[in-house]
Amino acid sequence: ALAAWMTWKCAVVNIPYGGAKGAVRCDPLKLTKKELMQITRRYTAMILPLIGPEKDIPAPDLNTNADVMGWIMDTYSMFKGFCVPSVVTGKPIEIGGSLGRREATGSGVAFITNEIAKRMNIDLTHSSIAIQGFGNVGQAAAYLLNKEGCRIVAVSDISGSFYREEGLHIQDMIEYINYHPHHLLEGYHAPGVSVINNQDLFSLKVDFLIPAAKENQITSENAGKIQANVIVEAANGPTTFSADAILNERNIIVVPDILANAGGVVVSYFEWVQNIQSLMWDENEVNDLLLKIMSKAFHEVWNLHLKYRCSLRMAAYMLSLNRVVKAKKMRGIFP
Template structure:
């Protein structure tokens, strides 16, 4: 077995987390061996006609980790660094996320190796539709339901839904989630990840005796989830003292005005150069700034054994998937820093995706207030369950949350006779 310090790749990290939870639960080795790898995974290579008349070949993946509890569910990312190992790890985390929130889904994930910032809208549409055609035999409303992820959005989901519907010969709004409202999307979907995350922050700070009013928050990653989390935290009385994106990090001790900062990023494309703020250098050191609440909302592996000893937050809420490496997890736990793990903290997105899927099946739209109320209820229940297991077992929240999830998947496998 690899040492904690050697666990850096996302799949190795996900497998370690599974093995640690399974050992505590006493799950048979053959079941652990089954869950270490995905049920099925496909890699596709496909051509896309570019605007200049040339043709480029792209590679994409769709991985289903487990469908023991229901059809696969998971996002689709367009990113130049996508790998099958990364997608497999993300699919496994989706399995645990859905099980922890007690949603009737398994875990899946997909990705295409590309840089969407270098593609025109027409090229992006042709890529999205062709990838949808390539994976159509593996996905569908009762098999695997894609959703937006890194560098994909409601436009991409709309194109994919249209492609699946045309191939199926009938409207299939339930074939994807994260769609525009005009195509059967759900109210509250765009803010769901951040809203769910802040709900877990409220639950954690209440149990830790940490007042939210005046608490300093640092957000690494100022995309959709990070920006909305900043808004919600500011509404609760927190001071958002620093944020970062892929280009820069900026901070201000008395708090950044979130709406003005969002407008600045929309206008310029980055938080860099925001008036009245100081630049944080290097940008990755933002996680080490003094604060009560740290929200890593970028990509995997940003909290390591090197910077974990310098993290000053009392609470870390993982908006990103896999931002904390296992060696860093141990250090933070030993230092008394509470970490709300990704499979719990950022599960608001898949929870509202579930709501959207149900609305698509029913052809009945819920009001935004209904979505928000049901999301908050799911998040509170999942947090309370994980917190109770952590206290009972004397472990950290990540291990406890994974134990809850793995035990539910194991139960499903047993009842299926596997």
């Protein structure tokens, strides 16, 4: 499913990538950095025939980071006998990573939230937001939306959910995570902040709900309790099929994952292009191009949504499937 979603995601934003996913079954929180590096290098050696600058190009996802991507690149390069930075994206800047890549998915989420707010006549400076998940994506989205004037009333990670009606101090929470040994909100305290049940976060009366953790978080069991006006899917597949039907019946707008969180793969594409051409773009150039692509994709999806009076999810899939089918027909059958 994750591989298929990536295919449609790339097609929505119209970049020349397909879709694939891979994983190692382990708990990185229980591993030392050395153990994690050894597992990554072994995994890379096993998938070596499958990856390459013109084949499958890995990028960060759940429980991985720039360090892991660097180890993949180094392992691949050692086997090839020369440095191949374009084999992987999301690398450290020092070894060919792109400026803006770490924040790219969250930046895209914040931009899409801004765009949907305009269509819904919601004033972001007076809006309230709850965010499930406070990793790279959740942090970046929260920080940028907070800068826009949004009131982030609740955030959560695997250690718990934190709520403050007047709005949380996002920068303080990010700094707390940076100093935590496992980069969690565990033990966070601040005046007026209360710890709430993880499921209660979904039923808060807010303008925007942003699931930014993992798949299958909004289900038929909690979809009926959601009070948000708009859901922006920052995670991959956070809403089940049955929950999506309930949300549609309740007229809750859902911006689908294949559009909302596409910023990461867009800047991964930028990083790959920079590596291929031996260039280094500045961060403003990266962000300007990202917003240009995200804006075009959003407008195309929104126009299909209005034209066919369908959900944004259906419109996004119509756009992506149409592009894939056209490309397939143009290539024909071989042999």
